Amino acid sequence: MPIYEYHCEKCDRDFEYLVLGNDNPDCPNCNSKKVSRLMSICGFVSKGNGGQTVKSAASSSCSGCAASSCAGCGH
Numbered sequence: 001m002p003i004y005e006y007h008c009e010k011c012d013r014d015f016e017y018l019v020l021g022n023d024n025p026d027c028p029n030c031n032s033k034k035v036s037r038l039m040s041i042c043g044f045v046s047k048g049n050g051g052q053t054v055k056s057a058a059s060s061s062c063s064g065c066a067a068s069s070c071a072g073c074g075h
């Protein structure tokens with residue numbers, strides 16, 4: 001399942017969202033619909049990292065891609 005990274009234009013925050021179909025997420029921070037989708041490879045990279053589940057961007061430790069366990073994006 002593809003995990004996409006989104007950017008909220010209202011509160012200027014990035015977050016990840018597991019996309020099912022053509023779903024368009026609300027911002028988890030401010031519930032705005034004004035989000036734009038970014039390309040994210042980190043969701044796929046982290047799958048091979050000990051089977052860890054990618055948590056929400058709120059607990060992100062990666063400033064570059066918003067993945068909580070991103071070891072492969074260079075950030």
Ligand SMILES: [Zn+2]
Nearest residue numbers: 008011027030
């Ligand atoms: Zn927002």
